[in-house]
Amino acid sequence: PNANATGPRIEDLSNSLVSGPNLHRQQNRRRNQLLGSISYFKEGFGGSHDLKFGGEVFHETFFEEYLPTSYGNLSVSYLRNGVPSEVELFDAGAIEGTLMTYSFFANDTWRINNRLTITPGLRFDRFANSLPEQQHPAGRFSSTPIVFAAVDDLVSWNLFGPRFGITYDLSGGGQSVLKFNYGQYWWNPSNDISTAANPNRSPWFRRYAWTDRNGNGSWDEGEQGNVLATQGGVASTVVDPNLENTFTRELSGWFEHELAPNFGVRTGVVMRQIRNQRTNRD
Numbered sequence: 001p002n003a004n005a006t007g008p009r010i011e012d013l014s015n016s017l018v019s020g021p022n023l024h025r026q027q028n029r030r031r032n033q034l035l036g037s038i039s040y041f042k043e044g045f046g047g048s049h050d051l052k053f054g055g056e057v058f059h060e061t062f063f064e065e066y067l068p069t070s071y072g073n074l075s076v077s078y079l080r081n082g083v084p085s086e087v088e089l090f091d092a093g094a095i096e097g098t099l100m101t102y103s104f105f106a107n108d109t110w111r112i113n114n115r116l117t118i119t120p121g122l123r124f125d126r127f128a129n130s131l132p133e134q135q136h137p138a139g140r141f142s143s144t145p146i147v148f149a150a151v152d153d154l155v156s157w158n159l160f161g162p163r164f165g166i167t168y169d170l171s172g173g174g175q176s177v178l179k180f181n182y183g184q185y186w187w188n189p190s191n192d193i194s195t196a197a198n199p200n201r202s203p204w205f206r207r208y209a210w211t212d213r214n215g216n217g218s219w220d221e222g223e224q225g226n227v228l229a230t231q232g233g234v235a236s237t238v239v240d241p242n243l244e245n246t247f248t249r250e251l252s253g254w255f256e257h258e259l260a261p262n263f264g265v266r267t268g269v270v271m272r273q274i275r276n277q278r279t280n281r282d
Contacts, residue, residue, distance in 0.1 A: 008077055
């Protein structure tokens with residue numbers, strides 16, 4: 001977004017009234033992807049087979065920059081019911097992150113006879129987050145540029161996801177069918193981990209207690225008091241070495257029945273679990 005006004009940025013935390021310019025930030029996400037698959041049909045080996053193999057390579061880069069015109073003067077003055085309370089001071093700068101994904105899969109639609117079909121499958125995913133070398137320029141919180149070394153293996157996972165299904169035709173003519181499916185699906189972590197664990201945070205800020213000494217309703221240099229919160233340039237963020245990727249596990253069973261030509265009913269149960277969700281902790 002572009003800054004759309006001039007003057008100070010003022011927000012009232014009690015009534016959500018906001019005035020002044022908005023955030024001026026540039027964010028670029030680039031995703032280069034190559035994928036493909038091949039199918040092979042085979043009669044025999046206990047029935048007919050529809051084998052499918054495939055994969056993809058996915059390269060995602062993330063760039064975000066807070067510009068010097070953000071909020072007019074890189075500050076937000078906070079009120080509470082019109083009373084000066086806090087001020088947040090920002091520092092312009094940019095961050096970068098990278099994710100490489102390599103995925104391969106194989107599955108078979110195995111029709112054993114005219115009643116029973118089995119669909120086994122397996123998928124492999126490798127997710128590798130990394131950080132290129134980057135620099136935070138001299139600014140409000142640092143008189144000299146700060147260089148952050150590249151991290152080639154911030155966090156990576158090599159993961160297998162099994163899939164399995166069975167379809168059984170009770171009637172032999174397709175009028176009544178039972179279906180069972182199981183699958184485990186690993187989430188693509190995107191660049192969120194690289195962004196969250198980047199020691200060159202986005203944005204750099206300090207939040208202070210604020211006393212409006214001249215009574216003009218917005219922060220002026222020197223009016224900030226005690227530090228209440230900080231991000232960037234002080235402490236780095238690390239990834240828990242025991243962190244595991246998030247996945248969804250799904251188990252379902254269905255019964256389908258044709259009541260009349262071109263009219264059927266379907267009922268079933270689905271159990272879906274989401275495991276290993278993650279969050280940031282201070």
